Amino acid sequence: MKRMKVLFGQRRMMVLVTLAVLMLVAAALIASSASFTSTSANPANTFTAGNLKHTNSLPGAAILTVGNNPMKPGDTATGTVDITNDGDVAGVFTLSASSLVDTPGPLGANLSADLYLTVVEKDPLGAVISTPYNNVLLSGVPLPTPGINLGSFAAGEKRTYNFSVKFKDNGKPVDATSGDNRYKKAITLIEFDWEAITI
Amino acid sequence: MSHKGDPGTKVKKAFLTLVVLALLAVALQSLVFSGASFTSSSGNPGNIFTAGTLTHTNSKDGQVVITAPGLLPGTSATGTLTITSGGDSPALYSLTKASVVDVPAAPGLSSALTLQVDTVPAAPTPLFLGTVAAFTTVDLGVLAPGASQQYRLTLAFPTAAADPALQGATMTLGLRVTGVTQ
Numbered sequence: 001m002k003r004m005k006v007l008f009g010q011r012r013m014m015v016l017v018t019l020a021v022l023m024l025v026a027a028a029l030i031a032s033s034a035s036f037t038s039t040s041a042n043p044a045n046t047f048t049a050g051n052l053k054h055t056n057s058l059p060g061a062a063i064l065t066v067g068n069n070p071m072k073p074g075d076t077a078t079g080t081v082d083i084t085n086d087g088d089v090a091g092v093f094t095l096s097a098s099s100l101v102d103t104p105g106p107l108g109a110n111l112s113a114d115l116y117l118t119v120v121e122k123d124p125l126g127a128v129i130s131t132p133y134n135n136v137l138l139s140g141v142p143l144p145t146p147g148i149n150l151g152s153f154a155a156g157e158k159r160t161y162n163f164s165v166k167f168k169d170n171g172k173p174v175d176a177t178s179g180d181n182r183y184k185k186a187i188t189l190i191e192f193d194w195e196a197i198t199i
Numbered sequence: 200m201s202h203k204g205d206p207g208t209k210v211k212k213a214f215l216t217l218v219v220l221a222l223l224a225v226a227l228q229s230l231v232f233s234g235a236s237f238t239s240s241s242g243n244p245g246n247i248f249t250a251g252t253l254t255h256t257n258s259k260d261g262q263v264v265i266t267a268p269g270l271l272p273g274t275s276a277t278g279t280l281t282i283t284s285g286g287d288s289p290a291l292y293s294l295t296k297a298s299v300v301d302v303p304a305a306p307g308l309s310s311a312l313t314l315q316v317d318t319v320p321a322a323p324t325p326l327f328l329g330t331v332a333a334f335t336t337v338d339l340g341v342l343a344p345g346a347s348q349q350y351r352l353t354l355a356f357p358t359a360a361a362d363p364a365l366q367g368a369t370m371t372l373g374l375r376v377t378g379v380t381q
Contacts, residue, residue, distance in 0.1 A: 052237035062245040070251030070287045072380040077248060083241075091239065099244065110248050140250075164247060172379055184252040191244035199238040 002041040004147050045054050058084035063132035063163045063192060071188075079122055085153035091196035095119065095161075096147025099191040100139065109182035112139040112190075113183035114168045121150075121161050125139070129159075138165060140188060154197060156179055163192075223267035251287035254380050255342075258282075264374065265354050270312075272361035281317060281349045282376055283301035284342035292339040294350070298373035299331060306330065308370035319349040326350075329374055341381055 063079035063158075071077065083089055097117075102110035115138040121129040132148040133141070151158065173179030216288040258281040267276030284290055294316060301307030309331040315335050317328040331354075342348055352374075 049284065053239045054241065058243055059241060061243060063243045064246045064248070066247065066249055070249040072253070072288050072363040074380075081243065087237075087239065089237065091237070098242075100239045105252075111248060114349065115248055147380065164244075167250065167262045169249070170281045183250040186250045188248040190248075191242055192246065194240060196239040198278060 010048070018105070026130055047049055050087065050198070052085075052087040052089050052091045052196055054091070054093070054194065054196050055082075055084045055086050057084075058192060064165055070185075071167045073167055073183075076164050076166040078162065078164045080160060082160050083150075083153075084158040085183055085196065087196075088155050089182055090152050090154050090199050092199055093150040093194060093196045094147040095150055096193050097138075097141040100141075101189040102139075102175045103187040103189075105183060105185035105187075107177055107182040107184060109186060110139070111167070111183050111186035111188040113137070114170065114180070114183065115170060115188060116166045117141060118166070119148075119161055120164075121159055124160070127185050132161075135166075139186065141190075146194070147193070153196065182196075203297070225282055232378055251380070252285075253288065253289070253290050253380050254285035255292070255377055256285065257376050260303050264352055267354055270354070270356050271322070272356050273358045275355035276301050277351055277353045279375050280376075281347055281351055282339065282342065282378075283347040284344055284378060286344055286380075287381045289343045290297045290345075291341050292348075292376060292378045293336050294327075295336040295375045295377060296334050296341055296372065297375040298371075300371045302369045306362055306368075308368040309372070311346050311356065311359060311362065311365055312370060313352075313355045313360075314372075315353040317353070318353045319351050321351070331370065339376070342378070 005012050005060055006170050021191045063161060063175060064076075065075045065079075065092050066077050081093065085093070103111050116135045117138050118131070118135050119133040120131050132151075135173075150159070167183075170180050173181040175181075259278075263278075264280050264366050265276050265278035270276060282292055284292070299309050301309050312336050313329060314327065314331050315325050316339075317325045318340070326339065327334060339350060340348065
């Protein structure tokens with residue numbers, strides 16, 4: 001039995017030694033091998049964030065104002081504004097109204113109750129393309145959102161919108177304090193807002 | 200029965216890890232693609248709409264324009280009034296019969312008396328000429344803000360309309376001036 005163990009111990013040692021020698025040989029072979037290589041690269045992959053911005057031909061200013069010509073029933077105030085997507089990506093534009101403020105006249109009526117807003121998009125030749133607001137009671141215009149979807153403006157696209165607000169003529173008042181006479185000296189103030197968002 | 204060291208257990212663990220990673224990737228993707236946008240906004244504030252006003256003054260407001268006691272056939276009486284337009288815009292003015300009271304009611308003096316309305320100075324054609332009974336309203340013309348116009352009213356008792364039954368009859372005529380923006 002003891003002899004058997006000795007024999008096995010010697011054989012194991014021999015196996016280990018043989019393996020070690022083989023590993024050294026293999027390592028030498030690998031380390032000394034010569035190979036062809038080929039490489040390529042794709043550098044300068046650039047990612048630039050787009051820029052959505054627009055210009056308003058009347059920035060921060062009123063589109064419609066009657067100034068020194070106060071309105072009487074039947075009168076219409078008009079104005080035009082150009083909206084240009086001068087960013088480098090397309091955007092969906094919306095138009096809404098906000099900050100409606102009525103200052104009633106001496107007889108207490110709010111003028112916005114009889115002012116009607118129409119917004120028409122026209123091409124350079126004056127042909128109507130769309131009518132975002134068509135004779136909408138000013139006091140009923142969505143405030144302040146969601147507004148009216150004007151569609152997608154491509155980068156660089158300009159659109160022209162004609163605004164008009166009409167003071168409805170309700171006919172001859174029956175007396176000095178009724179009908180349209182109630183609006184005398186009333187004032188309405190409103191803001192129009194444009195917003196674009198990338199698609 | 201499985202043990203920690205079993206190959207089956209390792210496979211299960213690896214599978215579970217892959218599932219969790221896949222779910223995390225999906226969640227991250229949805230976060231990345233939901234709600235990230237560029238926006239651009241502008242505003243046009245201060246759109247002001249002011250209602251104008253219309254006023255006028257009547258030089259005889261609340262007063263009698265013509266008084267003609269003892270009017271006889273073939274005679275007449277006149278009176279004048281001046282309208283001054285105020286407010287912000289031109290207005291068309293009119294003179295309207297607001298009321299008429301005949302005593303006696305029949306025969307009524309209003310059917311005999313004629314009313315003539317002229318501008319001052321008078322135009323070749325009067326604004327109105329007819330019996331008071333036939334008179335309803337007459338346009339006085341358009342007056343710009345601040346403009347004034349004088350009008351002459353003439354009540355006449357035509358000889359042809361003389362009727363003994365009208366002796367002692369009275370007529371009270373109410374008139375109203377109205378301006379309407381143009």
